[in-house]
Amino acid sequence: MSVTLFKRYRMSFDLTRKLPAVKPLLASYVLLPWREELLRAHAETKYKSFCDEMDTNIFSCLGRRDGCHRLMADIAGRSGFVPEATWLLVHHTAHGTIESCGTIQAVQTDERSASIQNIGIIPGHRGRGLGAALIVKSLEGMQRLGLRQGTLEVTAHNLGAIRLYRRLGFVTQRIVYKSTEIAL
Secondary structure, three states: OEEEEEEEEEEEEEOOOOOOOOOOOOOOEEEEEOOHHHHHHHHHHHHHHHOOOOHHHHOHHHHOHHHHHHHHHHHHHOOOEOHHHOEEEEEEOOOOOEEEEEEEEEEEEEOOEEEEEEEEEOHHHOOOOHHHHHHHHHHHHHHHOOOOEEEEEEEOOOHHHHHHHHHHOOEEEEEEEEEEEEOO
Protein backbone atom coordinates (compact mmCIF):
# COMPACT_ATOMS: atom_id res chain seq x y z
CA MET A 1 0.00 0.00 0.00
CA SER A 2 1.08 3.53 -0.72
CA VAL A 3 -0.34 6.73 0.77
CA THR A 4 -1.22 9.30 -1.87
CA LEU A 5 -2.28 12.90 -1.34
CA PHE A 6 -4.98 14.29 -3.61
CA LYS A 7 -5.21 18.05 -4.03
CA ARG A 8 -8.75 19.39 -3.75
CA TYR A 9 -10.25 22.84 -3.96
CA ARG A 10 -12.83 24.00 -1.43
CA MET A 11 -15.02 26.41 -3.36
CA SER A 12 -17.89 28.63 -2.28
CA PHE A 13 -20.81 30.53 -3.75
CA ASP A 14 -22.19 33.71 -2.16
CA LEU A 15 -25.91 32.99 -1.80
CA THR A 16 -26.69 36.66 -1.16
CA ARG A 17 -26.00 37.20 -4.87
CA LYS A 18 -28.36 36.54 -7.73
CA LEU A 19 -28.11 32.97 -8.98
CA PRO A 20 -26.57 32.46 -12.42
CA ALA A 21 -28.83 31.89 -15.39
CA VAL A 22 -28.57 28.46 -17.00
CA LYS A 23 -29.99 27.02 -20.18
CA PRO A 24 -33.47 25.56 -19.73
CA LEU A 25 -33.54 21.77 -19.64
CA LEU A 26 -34.71 19.94 -22.74
CA ALA A 27 -38.31 18.75 -22.35
CA SER A 28 -37.14 15.14 -21.96
CA TYR A 29 -35.31 16.00 -18.69
CA VAL A 30 -37.14 16.52 -15.41
CA LEU A 31 -35.81 17.53 -11.97
CA LEU A 32 -37.43 15.63 -9.10
CA PRO A 33 -37.32 17.05 -5.57
CA TRP A 34 -36.07 14.85 -2.71
CA ARG A 35 -38.37 12.10 -1.52
CA GLU A 36 -37.28 9.17 0.65
CA GLU A 37 -38.48 6.66 -1.98
CA LEU A 38 -35.92 8.12 -4.44
CA LEU A 39 -32.94 7.19 -2.24
CA ARG A 40 -32.10 4.07 -4.30
CA ALA A 41 -32.33 6.02 -7.57
CA HIS A 42 -30.00 8.69 -6.15
CA ALA A 43 -27.54 6.00 -5.04
CA GLU A 44 -27.60 4.17 -8.39
CA THR A 45 -27.14 7.44 -10.27
CA LYS A 46 -24.26 8.35 -7.96
CA TYR A 47 -22.65 4.96 -8.70
CA LYS A 48 -23.07 5.29 -12.49
CA SER A 49 -21.72 8.86 -12.35
CA PHE A 50 -18.57 8.07 -10.37
CA CYS A 51 -17.68 4.37 -10.81
CA ASP A 52 -15.14 5.02 -13.57
CA GLU A 53 -13.87 8.36 -12.27
CA MET A 54 -10.66 9.23 -10.44
CA ASP A 55 -12.61 10.21 -7.31
CA THR A 56 -13.09 6.49 -6.56
CA ASN A 57 -9.38 6.50 -5.63
CA ILE A 58 -10.16 9.07 -2.95
CA PHE A 59 -13.63 7.91 -1.92
CA SER A 60 -13.75 4.17 -2.58
CA CYS A 61 -17.47 3.97 -1.74
CA LEU A 62 -18.21 5.81 -5.01
CA GLY A 63 -16.88 2.83 -6.97
CA ARG A 64 -19.36 0.34 -5.48
CA ARG A 65 -23.15 0.19 -5.65
CA ASP A 66 -23.45 -0.80 -2.00
CA GLY A 67 -21.02 1.98 -1.07
CA CYS A 68 -23.10 4.57 -2.92
CA HIS A 69 -26.27 3.31 -1.25
CA ARG A 70 -24.69 3.55 2.20
CA LEU A 71 -23.31 7.01 1.40
CA MET A 72 -26.69 8.26 0.16
CA ALA A 73 -28.46 6.83 3.23
CA ASP A 74 -25.85 8.48 5.46
CA ILE A 75 -26.30 11.87 3.75
CA ALA A 76 -30.11 11.66 3.94
CA GLY A 77 -29.90 10.63 7.60
CA ARG A 78 -27.71 13.50 8.78
CA SER A 79 -29.29 16.11 11.02
CA GLY A 80 -28.22 18.87 8.60
CA PHE A 81 -29.54 17.15 5.45
CA VAL A 82 -31.09 19.77 3.14
CA PRO A 83 -33.94 18.16 1.17
CA GLU A 84 -34.63 21.51 -0.56
CA ALA A 85 -31.15 21.35 -2.14
CA THR A 86 -31.30 17.65 -3.08
CA TRP A 87 -32.51 16.73 -6.57
CA LEU A 88 -32.68 13.77 -8.92
CA LEU A 89 -32.56 14.38 -12.67
CA VAL A 90 -34.45 11.92 -14.86
CA HIS A 91 -34.61 11.50 -18.62
CA HIS A 92 -37.68 10.36 -20.54
CA THR A 93 -36.25 8.30 -23.40
CA ALA A 94 -37.61 8.03 -26.93
CA HIS A 95 -38.58 4.43 -26.06
CA GLY A 96 -40.91 5.58 -23.30
CA THR A 97 -38.71 4.62 -20.37
CA ILE A 98 -37.45 6.86 -17.60
CA GLU A 99 -33.81 6.76 -16.54
CA SER A 100 -32.13 8.58 -13.68
CA CYS A 101 -29.14 10.50 -15.00
CA GLY A 102 -28.14 13.13 -12.43
CA THR A 103 -28.05 13.65 -8.67
CA ILE A 104 -27.08 16.34 -6.18
CA GLN A 105 -27.33 16.50 -2.37
CA ALA A 106 -26.51 19.06 0.29
CA VAL A 107 -25.92 19.15 4.04
CA GLN A 108 -26.09 22.26 6.21
CA THR A 109 -22.69 22.77 7.85
CA ASP A 110 -23.52 25.71 10.14
CA GLU A 111 -26.26 28.31 10.62
CA ARG A 112 -25.36 30.14 7.41
CA SER A 113 -23.81 27.53 5.08
CA ALA A 114 -24.54 24.27 3.31
CA SER A 115 -22.19 22.00 1.41
CA ILE A 116 -22.97 20.18 -1.80
CA GLN A 117 -21.99 16.59 -1.05
CA ASN A 118 -21.97 15.10 -4.52
CA ILE A 119 -23.02 16.16 -7.94
CA GLY A 120 -23.04 13.47 -10.57
CA ILE A 121 -24.17 13.19 -14.17
CA ILE A 122 -23.89 9.77 -15.79
CA PRO A 123 -21.44 9.81 -18.72
CA GLY A 124 -23.96 9.49 -21.57
CA HIS A 125 -25.70 12.70 -20.47
CA ARG A 126 -22.71 14.97 -19.87
CA GLY A 127 -22.07 18.11 -21.90
CA ARG A 128 -25.75 19.16 -22.04
CA GLY A 129 -25.82 21.75 -19.25
CA LEU A 130 -27.40 19.28 -16.81
CA GLY A 131 -24.76 19.69 -14.12
CA ALA A 132 -25.20 23.47 -14.18
CA ALA A 133 -28.99 23.06 -13.89
CA LEU A 134 -28.63 20.73 -10.90
CA ILE A 135 -26.19 23.04 -9.13
CA VAL A 136 -28.34 26.13 -9.60
CA LYS A 137 -31.43 24.24 -8.41
CA SER A 138 -29.53 23.14 -5.30
CA LEU A 139 -28.28 26.68 -4.63
CA GLU A 140 -31.84 27.95 -5.07
CA GLY A 141 -32.99 25.58 -2.32
CA MET A 142 -30.23 26.85 -0.04
CA GLN A 143 -31.25 30.46 -0.74
CA ARG A 144 -34.91 29.71 0.10
CA LEU A 145 -33.75 28.52 3.53
CA GLY A 146 -31.95 31.84 4.07
CA LEU A 147 -28.46 30.36 3.90
CA ARG A 148 -25.70 32.75 2.87
CA GLN A 149 -23.03 30.43 1.45
CA GLY A 150 -22.95 27.24 -0.59
CA THR A 151 -19.74 25.23 -0.68
CA LEU A 152 -18.29 22.17 -2.39
CA GLU A 153 -14.98 20.38 -2.84
CA VAL A 154 -13.52 19.22 -6.12
CA THR A 155 -10.41 17.26 -7.00
CA ALA A 156 -7.83 19.49 -8.70
CA HIS A 157 -7.55 17.12 -11.68
CA ASN A 158 -11.26 17.49 -12.48
CA LEU A 159 -10.70 20.48 -14.76
CA GLY A 160 -14.11 20.31 -16.45
CA ALA A 161 -15.93 20.51 -13.11
CA ILE A 162 -13.68 23.34 -11.90
CA ARG A 163 -14.41 25.34 -15.07
CA LEU A 164 -18.15 24.77 -14.57
CA TYR A 165 -18.07 25.84 -10.92
CA ARG A 166 -16.09 28.99 -11.73
CA ARG A 167 -18.40 29.83 -14.63
CA LEU A 168 -21.35 29.58 -12.22
CA GLY A 169 -19.66 31.97 -9.78
CA PHE A 170 -17.92 29.69 -7.27
CA VAL A 171 -14.58 30.94 -5.99
CA THR A 172 -11.76 28.93 -4.46
CA GLN A 173 -11.58 29.45 -0.71
CA ARG A 174 -8.66 27.16 0.01
CA ILE A 175 -6.72 24.11 -1.07
CA VAL A 176 -7.11 20.94 0.98
CA TYR A 177 -5.38 17.59 0.69
CA LYS A 178 -7.08 14.25 1.12
CA SER A 179 -4.79 11.32 1.88
CA THR A 180 -5.73 7.81 0.89
CA GLU A 181 -4.07 4.43 0.63
CA ILE A 182 -3.76 2.98 -2.85
CA ALA A 183 -2.71 -0.60 -3.55
CA LEU A 184 0.44 -0.84 -5.63
